[in-house]
Amino acid sequence: MTVHYIYHSCFAVETETLLLVFDYSQDSADGRLRQLLDNRGERVLYFVVSHFHEDHYNPAILDIDGARRLISYDTVKRRRVPKEKVDAILRPDECYQDEHLTLHVMHSTDVGISSLVTLADGTTLYHAGDNNNWYFPEEPGEHIHCSLKEMEGLFLATVRSVAKLAPQVEHVMFPVDPRLGSEIIRGAFQWLWHVKTVHFYPMHCWDRWEEVHRAMAQLRENFPEVTFHV
Numbered sequence: 001m002t003v004h005y006i007y008h009s010c011f012a013v014e015t016e017t018l019l020l021v022f023d024y025s026q027d028s029a030d031g032r033l034r035q036l037l038d039n040r041g042e043r044v045l046y047f048v049v050s051h052f053h054e055d056h057y058n059p060a061i062l063d064i065d066g067a068r069r070l071i072s073y074d075t076v077k078r079r080r081v082p083k084e085k086v087d088a089i090l091r092p093d094e095c096y097q098d099e100h101l102t103l104h105v106m107h108s109t110d111v112g113i114s115s116l117v118t119l120a121d122g123t124t125l126y127h128a129g130d131n132n133n134w135y136f137p138e139e140p141g142e143h144i145h146c147s148l149k150e151m152e153g154l155f156l157a158t159v160r161s162v163a164k165l166a167p168q169v170e171h172v173m174f175p176v177d178p179r180l181g182s183e184i185i186r187g188a189f190q191w192l193w194h195v196k197t198v199h200f201y202p203m204h205c206w207d208r209w210e211e212v213h214r215a216m217a218q219l220r221e222n223f224p225e226v227t228f229h230v
């Protein structure tokens with residue numbers, strides 16, 4: 001199995017039987033997603049959309065033939081996605097299941113949902129969407145509509161609910177967002193503390209890779225058992 005980073009919060013998970021694309025907004029400059037789509041052969045293609053924001057959803061996915069589209073409730077509503085284009089509407093605490101995967105729809109501290117996926121062979125994946133501890137140390141009111149303490153409580157509740165369902169998650173795609181300044185890894189750190197993680201992939205990085213690399217070095221130091229991909 002290979003987890004391909006595409007762009008921003010978009011990843012394509014490729015196995016022998018499926019190609020599972022999370023939060024497609026745009027392709028990488030070198031067209032990695034295009035290549036994967038062109039070479040997908042018999043693989044079943046999925047698009048999972050965590051929420052309606054432009055950096056997580058591109059309506060172009062509606063025009064791709066043969067795809068199974070699992071789309072969050074807010075996206076369906078706010079982006080007026082025609083019902084016949086949707087294979088499942090994702091709502092928190094619900095579950096989608098077919099012959100290849102089970103997707104537990106988890107909460108997010110931002111809009112929409114996050115996804116805990118178990119593949120047929122038992123491999124587990126988590127894609128956070130915009131779920132993070134949005135702990136903006138300066139002027140939180142500009143970014144969040146609750147206190148920092150409430151934000152942290154909400155976030156930790158989402159993390160505990162994943163830990164309860166999955167004793168271990170093999171592949172975790174999670175925001176490491178430089179806009180959080182000194183708190184860039186607060187959420188990731190708390191995640192790794194509570195959820196046994198094998199592979200960790202940062203996302204939502206706004207191309208500020210220097211800050212992300214520094215943050216990842218800190219995580220590596222604290223969690224030597226985890227493989228970090230950046």
Ligand SMILES: [Zn+2]
Binds near residue numbers: 053204
């Ligand atoms: Zn976002």
